[in-house]
Amino acid sequence: MKKLLFLAVILVLAGNFLVQEKGIAIPPLSLGISGADSPLENAYNNRQSNLQVQGEGVVTKMLPDDLAGSRHQKFILRLNTGQTLLISHNIDLAPRISGLSVGDTVEFYGEYEWNSKGGVIHWTHHDPNGHHVDGWLKHEGQTFR
Numbered sequence: 001m002k003k004l005l006f007l008a009v010i011l012v013l014a015g016n017f018l019v020q021e022k023g024i025a026i027p028p029l030s031l032g033i034s035g036a037d038s039p040l041e042n043a044y045n046n047r048q049s050n051l052q053v054q055g056e057g058v059v060t061k062m063l064p065d066d067l068a069g070s071r072h073q074k075f076i077l078r079l080n081t082g083q084t085l086l087i088s089h090n091i092d093l094a095p096r097i098s099g100l101s102v103g104d105t106v107e108f109y110g111e112y113e114w115n116s117k118g119g120v121i122h123w124t125h126h127d128p129n130g131h132h133v134d135g136w137l138k139h140e141g142q143t144f145r
Helices: 002-022 038-045
Strands: 051-064 073-077 083-088 105-113 118-120 136-140 142-144
Touching: 038 051, 051 083, 073 105, 083 105
Parallel strands: 083 118
Antiparallel strands: 051 073, 051 105, 073 083, 105 118, 105 136, 136 142
16 A cells, blocks of 8 residues: 555656646646636526626637727637637737637636627726726736736
8 A cells, every 4th residue: 555655656746747847738637617617607597698707718719800890809718617608809909819729728807798609708808998897818828908
């Protein structure tokens, strides 16, 4: 038993060394719905809108920019729950996430609007008029607001 415990400790230490020294990414262990996704799942199930929410997901699809009126960068995220969200990021008020691609993780803070496909997150930028809560997107350690 002591030998197994010793071997487990060695394996954990070796894994930590590889992660820190070699930059090897190990995906986090997911044991179900994360706490951050629950409010979004509830909002979707209850058809709620106009909710300020925070979460993160993986980019599953890049969409063309919406150039009608205010310009928006658009992409689809999939949450840990399986729910999908359209991110509509105003690039007239905040910087575009350059280099974003399918498989990337993006954190968000913005306003949720219900739709039958999972919902939309917008207001992921500052409000120049100061009337709305400022939102943001985070990608690879950089914040876009």
